[in-house]
Amino acid sequence: xxxxxxxxxxxxxxxxxxxxxxxxxxxxxxxxxxxxxxxxxxxxxxxxxxxxxxxxxxxxxxxxxxxxxxxxxxxxxxxxxxxxxxxxxxxxxxxxxxxxxxxxxxxxxxxxxxxxxxxxxxxxxxxxxxxxxxxxxxxxxxxxxxxxxxxxxxxxxxxxxxxxxxxxxxxxxxxxxxxxxxxxx
Numbered sequence: 277x278x279x280x281x282x283x284x285x286x287x288x289x290x291x292x293x294x295x296x297x298x299x300x301x302x303x304x305x306x307x308x309x310x311x312x313x314x315x316x317x318x319x320x321x322x323x324x325x326x327x328x329x330x331x332x333x334x335x336x337x338x339x340x341x342x343x344x345x346x347x348x349x350x351x352x353x354x355x356x357x358x359x360x361x362x363x364x365x366x367x368x369x370x371x372x373x374x375x376x377x378x379x380x381x382x383x384x385x386x387x388x389x390x391x392x393x394x395x396x397x398x399x400x401x402x403x404x405x406x407x408x409x410x411x412x413x414x415x416x417x418x419x420x421x422x423x424x425x426x427x428x429x430x431x432x433x434x435x436x437x438x439x440x441x442x443x444x445x446x447x448x449x450x451x452x453x454x455x456x457x458x459x460x461x
Contacts, residue, residue, distance in 0.1 A: 293449075300442050307435025311428040318424025325417020329410035336406035343399020347392040354388025 361384055365377045372378075 293446075296442070296446055300439055300446065303435065303442070304439045307432060307439070310431045310435065314424050314428035314431060318421035318428075321420035321424065322417035325413045325420070329413040329417075332406045332410040332413065336403035336410070339399050339402040339406065343395050343402075346395045346399070350388060350392040350395060354384065354392070357388070358384045 358381060361380060362372060365372055365374075365380075370377060
């Protein structure tokens with residue numbers, strides 16, 4: 277034996293040989309850690325996207341409810357305006373059956389209905405936009421997770437390929453061939 281060497285059974289190992297073997301283990305452990313970290317990052321990205329999607333869906337429901345409430349309030353106000361118009365027409369001594377008075381009542385009802393429908397439309401349009409945003413957020417989160425999993429797969433292939441290559445080199449060094457009698461006696 278020369279330098280820093282030791283024997284296990286009939287095999288002789290140098291300190292460099294031991295470092296190479298330990299390095300193989302560290303490379304394998306590091307690869308596993310990288311794979312796990314990449315998969316966890318993908319999972320976290322998807323969870324974040326799902327949370328954002330849920331928030332958008334909640335807001336969509338609130339927009340719908342708010343527009344429905346506003347539409348109900350518009351219906352109530354329209355009824356008040358129509359009632360006040362009837363009272364004014366009756367107080368003036370005119371006939372409620374007069375075509376001009378009827379046109380005014382009809383105009384009030386139409387305007388109230390138009391405003392109510394416009395409020396419902398605005399709320400529904402905002403809600404649909406938020407629901408589309410939620411769908412896109414979920415899709416983006418799934419794509420990020422898929423990309424992270426793909427990256428983790430390629431990290432694994434590369435890392436374990438290096439471990440196998442280094443292991444083969446290490447094995448050939450200690451295979452006990454006839455031209456290397458010092459390793460196995």
